[in-house]
Amino acid sequence: MFHTIPVTMYERMRYLERADEQDRQDNTPHAERLRQIPPITGRFLALLAASAPPGDIIEVGTSAGYSTMWLSLACQEKGRKITTFEVLDNKYALAEETFALAGIGDCVQAIHGDARDTLADMTNTAFCFLDAEKDMYQDCYDLAVPNLVSGGLLLADNVISHARSLEPFVKNAAADERVDAVVVPIGKGLLLCRKI
Secondary structure, eight states, X not given: OOSSOOHHHHHHHHHHHHHHHHHHHTTXXXXXXXXXXXXXXXXXXXXXXXXXOSSEEEEEOOTTSHHHHHHHHHHHHHTOXXXXXXXXHHHHHHHHXXXXXXXXXXXXXXXXXXXXXXXXXXXXXXXXXXXXXXXXXXXXXXXXXXXXXXXXXXXXXXXXXXXXXXXXXXXXXXXXXXXXXXXXXXXXXXXXXXXX
16 A cells, blocks of 8 residues: 655655654754654554544644654545644744655645644544644543544554653543553554544
């Protein structure tokens, strides 16, 4: 399905992968680093998003648009659009550049703002990916899960790499009778929830 990534998108992915690696090596301040998902997580997201039932695709935490590019592969295949939220000015600008260079602006709606202001109004969500500041996860989950369609998916990144701080969040999801939830050991650990 995603064996051939368009050249312009592939080039931008490689560029952002190198920039992220450099950020980690040169101790770029935490808030300025790209902090993006690894490629294996991107491929997993694209596969799941392509398998999600009909509905909207949402991403919370755009950064420079790396994960958005992976999700756009599913959107293009299924004729859908992705709405992605980013609060930081510098990362929003990088994401806009990414979408233009990768040629995916037609399937991406980038919103410069806090997803918590909008998620409650997004009532036809088939897929939601959380990769923002960890203290936002529970709020975003609480706003997104009621709006997931039957069989809709919510994924949250970093649940293994940030296990201590996200343990209450993961336990809450595991106890939530509206979803089936499991931690998937891909990348930095994903919480995968499926709306019952």
